[in-house]
Amino acid sequence: MSMPTTNAPYLHDLLRQIDSLFSLEDVQTLCLSLGFDYENLPGRTREGLIRELMRCLLDQDRLQALVDLARVQRPAVAWADVPADLPFITGDPFDEQQYRRLDFEPEMTRVPAGPFLMGSDTDTPAEGPRHSVTLPAFAIAVYPVTNEQYARYLRDARRAASPLLLWDGNRPPAGRLRHPVTGVTWHEAIDYCRWLGQQTGRPYTLPSEAQWEKAARGPDGRVFPWGDEWLPDRANTAADIAPVDAFPAQSVYGGRDLVGNAREWTRSAWGSDPRVPDPLFAYPWQDDERNDPEQPNAVRRVFRGGRTLSPTHSQGEREPGGASPLLPRPPAPLPLHPYRCSARDAFLPDKAGPSGNRHGFRVALTIEQGRQR
Secondary structure, three states, rough: OOOOOHHHHOOOOOOHHHHHHHOHHHHHHHHOOOOOOOOHHHOOOHHHHHHHHHHHHHHOOOHHHHHHHHHHOOOOOOOOOEEEEEEEOOOOOOOHHHHHOOOOOOOOEEOEEEEEEEOOOOOHHHHHHOOEEEEEOOEOOOOOOOOHHHHHHHHHHOOOOOOOOOOOOOOOOOOOOOOOOOOOOHHHHHHHHHHHHHHHOOOOOOHHHHHHHHHHHHOOOEEEEEOOOOOHHHOOOOOOOOOOOOOOOOOOOOOOOOEEEEEEEEEEEOOOOOOOOOOOHHHOOOOOOOOHOOEEEOOOOOOEEEEEOHHHHOOOOOOOOOOOOOOOOOOOOOOOOOOOOOOOOHHHHHHHOOOOOOEOOEEEOOOOOOOOO
């Protein structure tokens, strides 16, 4: 999915078109027809009210509803549909400069505000109970951070590459620039987000695990990003990492590699016990101190996604301590399939994951200010 460098021209054109064809009373009627009380919107002039209506609809991912309604009421006029790849919104959507994506900036996809089903009602204690969580609108990277993007950060921030990256100094392996960076600690991922925020002026961070799970499974609680049936051609489950664009988009929001390929850090805390989350951080999920980046180092951080290397989860792995690969075994029965969106685990933040299954990450941006619940 290719993201245009800015959304402002389309929005300005739509604003001017509505402003020239609708009276103030007509715009007030548009507001009511779309479920907004115009008296509660800040705009008082016709143009101001249109701007506020468009902002509200952008936040709810419903701008096309305004275009459709305008098309019905002014059928003699040509109305351009909302671009399918309209960029994410983080402030004033009419500010052209604010949304110019830099060449090293990850491509983002927008996840609208609203509830989704998180967790699962299985015999896996860490995942239950299944519950509804309501999140403000946010944007999340379409792909995990790549070797190429991480190398740019190391160069600009004057950091030395960790030996766990298996690079030649600060140079990624030839032919693997589009592979997800792996071998990154949680602290290193946070530092990348801070650097990216300084370079762009946008508040990048790691996604909370609730943001990650909603981006993966959508609002309807599906088992896998694409639905409830396992499709082996939608995710990399092989032993070797694949390029981030080697497999098709997985989720309803266009995200890739959310299951399979590299494990991904989130900013959420798990606790000190590697087996089960601390009671303070157990489900139901809350936007509380579990998302505080200042937790001590003994507190493990949640990671999501990735490939399983457990022989019981069968992708032709080697028996521990043995030399012969096992024959592939049937996948685990649903909903305990290892690549389910609700699967979660944790690792110490100053470690980069186990050998052969190192951690990577993707970035997120809060769009709408509001408490997650």
